Amino acid sequence: MNENWIKQQLDEAKAQGLVRAAxxxxxxxxxxxxxxxxxxxxxxxxxLDLGRHPHVVDCAREALDRYGIGSTASRLVTGTLPIHDELEARIAKEKGYEAALIFGSGYMTNAGTIPILAGRDDLIFADKLVHASMIDACRLSAAKLVRWAHNDFQALEKRLVQYGSSKVRKLIITESVFSMDGDIAPLKEIAALAETHDAMLMIDEAHSTGTFGPNGAGLIRELGLENAVTVSMGTMSKAMAGYGGYVACSSNLRKLLVNSSRAFIYTTAPPPAIIGGALGALDVLEASPxxxxxxxxxxxxxxxxxxxxxxxxxxxxxxxxxxxxxxxxxxxxxxxxxxxxxxxxxxxxxxxxxxxxxxxxxxxxxxxxxxxxxxxxxxxxxxxxx
Ligand SMILES: Cc1ncc(COP(=O)(O)O)c(C=O)c1O
Known part of the structure; x- marks a missing residue:
């Protein structure tokens, strides 16, 4: 097929100053x-400048030496190693939840979790500025997406009231620290609204993990909102200096994700060195709170x-x-x-x-x-x- 359309699209992006390169x-x-x-x-x-921290690097190297470069299979086949288990237990404990589940990246965490929480006919209420990975996950879920003005919990309340009578599942999603604005969501008010309107709440703590809260456990933990927030999402790719993502949640939700999240099931387990490095980063956070x-x-x-x-x-x-x-x-x-x-x-x-x-x-x-x-x-x- 003729590829003129590719050049045309690139020319259009160039005219708008939007061409990117790595x-x-x-x-x-x-x-x-x-x-x-x-x-x-x-x-x-x-x-936190942990990328070259001697302990983090040592832990990554130790895992590499012990298990090799890869995990050899997906988590549900033979890819789950003792360090995956250990990391999930440590994350759950630090975040104050019953359980945790690791995914290949933060992007995959959102893509693999949101479509399980809400499906066709359900409602997702998203802050106007949530990260692209959350928006893509909403599209994957096929749920109806309702946006509210950035960090404006009164606008969220109006939306919840507007859709209040529907019997479908409702999910509110936002970030605690916003990735491009660096501002902080009114988490207490949002959590109260979730409770009043019988909605689930998922908070993306990609940028508040390691940087806020006790031992860097994030803002949900700092504010004591563990019981009010259904899913505490985070990544190992920012302050933990490595790669990967996770959710902290109830044991039952973890079980459901293990059984139905496509981004968890149909992909190779995260490699040992990355998991070892994340465990090392948690050690540092604990030792230097x-x-x-x-x-x-x-x-x-x-x-x-x-x-x-x-x-x-x-x-x-x-x-x-x-x-x-x-x-x-x-x-x-x-x-x-x-x-x-x-x-x-x-x-x-x-x-x-x-x-x-x-x-x-x-x-x-x-x-x-x-x-x-x-x-x-x-x-x-x-x-x-x-
Ligand atoms: C708020 C937020 N959520 C999720 C992600 C995705 O995380 P990862 O880079 O680990 O895929 C990012 C990072 O770009 C982010 O800023």
């Missing part, structure tokens, strides 16, 4: 070397520097600090300029963020010390206000 970086982490020069990476999700507090205090300081320079950081209250530029090309130009100055601040454009809100999505990590934060803030202020 640039190769010579190293991973918050501070990296490029062509021998120190570069500050403000686009890494390794918030204040890492998240230090990260948030450092980010408060970074935000205050940006504010002093006249920049707006929306409602950010976490290690994720957005600076909205608006125009796609302008955001790209600022990102390029910062790169020349030794700062990586990726320009995030639609459809990852709403049209007209292209931005620098800055993430502070524990690799960044005070002098790094001050240097970065100075250059960012200069580049954005020029």
């Amino acid at each position: 640039r190769v970086y010579p190293e991973a982490g918050g501070i990296i070397k490029i062509d021998g020069k120190e570069v500050l990476n403000f686009s890494s999700n390794d918030y 204040r890492l998240g507090n230090i990260l948030q205090a450092n980010t408060d300081y970074f935000r205050s520097l940006l504010h002093e320079g006249g920049l707006d950081t929306l409602q950010s209250q976490s290690q994720i600090v957005p600076i909205v530029i608006g125009d796609n090309e302008k955001a790209l130009a600022i990102s390029r300029k910062l790169r020349e100055m030794g700062i990586i601040a990726a320009a995030i454009r639609p459809p990852t963020v709403p049209a007209g809100s292209a931005r620098l999505r800055l993430s502070v990590t524990l690799a960044h010390h005070v002098d790094h934060l001050e240097r970065a803030a100075k250059e960012i202020i200069k580049a954005v206000t020029a």
